[in-house]
Amino acid sequence: AQSVTQPDIHITVSEGASLELRCNYSYGATPYLFWYVQSPGQGLQLLLKYFSGDTLVQGIKGFEAEFKRSQSSFNLRKPSVHWSDAAEYFCAVGARVRSYGGSQGNLIFGKGTKLSVKP
Amino acid sequence: NAGVMQNPRHLVRRRGQEARLRCSPMKGHSHVYWYRQLPEEGLKFMVYLQKENIIDESGMPKERFSAEFPKEGPSILRIQQVVRGDSAAYFCASSSGMNTEAFFGQGTRLTVV
Numbered sequence: 575a576q577s578v579t580q581p582d583i584h585i586t587v588s589e590g591a592s593l594e595l596r597c598n599y600s601y602g603a604t605p606y607l608f609w610y611v612q613s614p615g616q617g618l619q620l621l622l623k624y625f626s627g628d629t630l631v632q633g634i635k636g637f638e639a640e641f642k643r644s645q646s647s648f649n650l651r652k653p654s655v656h657w658s659d660a661a662e663y664f665c666a667v668g669a670r671v672r673s674y675g676g677s678q679g680n681l682i683f684g685k686g687t688k689l690s691v692k693p
Numbered sequence: 694n695a696g697v698m699q700n701p702r703h704l705v706r707r708r709g710q711e712a713r714l715r716c717s718p719m720k721g722h723s724h725v726y727w728y729r730q731l732p733e734e735g736l737k738f739m740v741y742l743q744k745e746n747i748i749d750e751s752g753m754p755k756e757r758f759s760a761e762f763p764k765e766g767p768s769i770l771r772i773q774q775v776v777r778g779d780s781a782a783y784f785c786a787s788s789s790g791m792n793t794e795a796f797f798g799q800g801t802r803l804t805v806v
Contacts, residue, residue: 615799671751678793680741681795
């Protein structure tokens with residue numbers, strides 16, 4: 575079965591410190607992988623995505639993620655966190671659907687990691 | 694170019710009433726997706742529609758829930774005879790094609806009292 579696991583429910587880091595949010599997936603083939611950010615009361619904004627090619631993906635707001643097939647992981651990183659990065663972060667995989675293959679809008683999400691930033 | 698617009702942003706319904714959630718996709722987008730987010734949970738896919746067609750409704754509950762995306766006008770997610778367990782945030786996303794990026798709206802927060 576296709577699934578996404580985000581092991582950390584809540585992470586607190588100091589402003590200026592580095593950040594790594596973990597994501598593991600279960601998928602039968604090469605997955606399409608996504609990271610989204612959700613601020614309180616808001617919708618989701620796409621940070622970055624991986625389809626193929628270079629396994630280190632650069633996104634918006636200084637975020638990057640690395641696809642590691644051997645570990646079934648797609649961890650999100652940022653070298654220096656800003657207070658405005660406090661939000662909830664969701665990892666997702668594109669669902670594989672037998673009838674039409676799947677789409678970038680049909681995603682399986684993890685439960686999210688809430689990031690708090692200390693001054 | 695306005696983003697994906699959802700209304701209302703907040704909706705309160707009594708048990709047994711109907712809830713209608715609207716989603717206007719981004720201009721030029723003809724693909725719409727609906728998701729439900731329960732408290733402390735990630736988003737769960739419900740249904741994928743293209744103008745006048747349901748492409749994938751594998752995530753829709755079998756009863757009381759329906760969705761449409763008519764030729765003209767917004768996509769509607771309809772929940773009949775709401776129950777407390779329907780309280781959640783409902784998000785809509787739209788895209789210009791099956792394999793293009795989907796953009797999310799700000800959601801409708803439904804509270805059933």
